Amino acid sequence: MTNSKYCFSKSYPRRNFLVNSFKASAALTLLPELISTERYKALAKAMTVGKIMALVMKEGNLSPINDTVDTLKSGNADQTVTGIVTTMFATVTVIEEAAKRNANFIIAHEPTFYNHRDNPDWVKNNQVVKKKQELLEKHKIAVWRFHDYCHSLKPDAVSYGVAKKANWISYYKTGSRILTIPSIGLGDLVKHLKTSLGITQLRVIGDLNQKCEKIALLPGASGGVSHVSVVEAEKPDVLIVGEVSEWETAEYIRDGRLLGNKTALIILGHSVSEEPGMDYFVDWLQPKIPDVKVTHIASGDPFKWL
Known part of the structure; x- marks a missing residue:
C-alpha cells in the first residue's frame, strides 16, 4: 500500500x-x-450562388460571353443556397412560391425587371420594379438570368425541352432548327401542341387540312429576320415560334401563302414556348448538385383568352 x-x-x-x-x-x-x-x-462545402453558377459553366462546357445579360439581378454570389427554382420569368407568384419552398435561388430564363438588360431605370421611378426589389430582398432571394448560356448548351436546353415535351426527341438534331416528323394535318398538329405543351390557345396561319412533315422550330422571340431566313432557306411546311412582331413574320407568312408558298405559321406564345426548356434544365442540373433541391415552377401564360 502506498501513501500516495x-x-x-x-x-x-x-x-x-x-x-x-x-x-x-x-x-x-x-x-x-x-x-x-x-x-x-x-x-x-456549402453550395453558394457563385459556386452553382460556376458549376453550370463548367459542366455545360460554356465559355464566357462578352456583354451577356446572364447576370445576377438580385442577391449575391456568396450566399449559401437553400434550394433552387427554375422558371421562365421570376414573377411575384414564382418568388413567393420559392420562398414557401425555402428556395432562395431562382434561375430565370427571361428578364426580371421588364427590359432586356434588367435596367431598373429603364423607366424612371418605376414603382412595380421598386416593390419587386423589396420583395426579393425580404425573402433574401438571388435571381440569375440564364438566357444566353441556356441557348449555348449542347443541345440548346429550350428547343430540346420543347421537343422532349412534344415527344419529338427521336426527330431532334442538336444544332438544327428543322425536325422531320411523321405526316400530320395542321389542325391535328395544333391539337398535339396544345395537349403536350399545356397551352390553352394558339394562333395559326394556314390551311388546317394541309399535311405537315418538315417543321422549323424556333421557340421564344428570335425575331423576324430569323423567322423569315429559316423559311426562305428551308421551305418548311410549318414554322413554329414563340412570339412574333405581327407586322413582320405574320404578314410575311400571309402574303407568302397568297403568292403560292405553303409554309404555315403556329404561334405558341413566348412564355409557354420556352418554359419546357427551364423544366428540362432541372433534369440537367439536379444530378450535378444532389445535395441541393432543384424544382421547376412555371411562370405560366400571362394572358386570359376570352
Missing part, C-alpha cells in the same frame, strides 16, 4: 495519467476552435 493520494497500477503508471489528463484538459480548452474548424469545413 492516488493508487496506480503497473499497467497505468502515474506519468500516463498526467499526460492523458493534460490531453483532456487541452481538448476542452480547444473545443471552441474545433467547433469553428468544423463549421468552417461545412461552410466550405
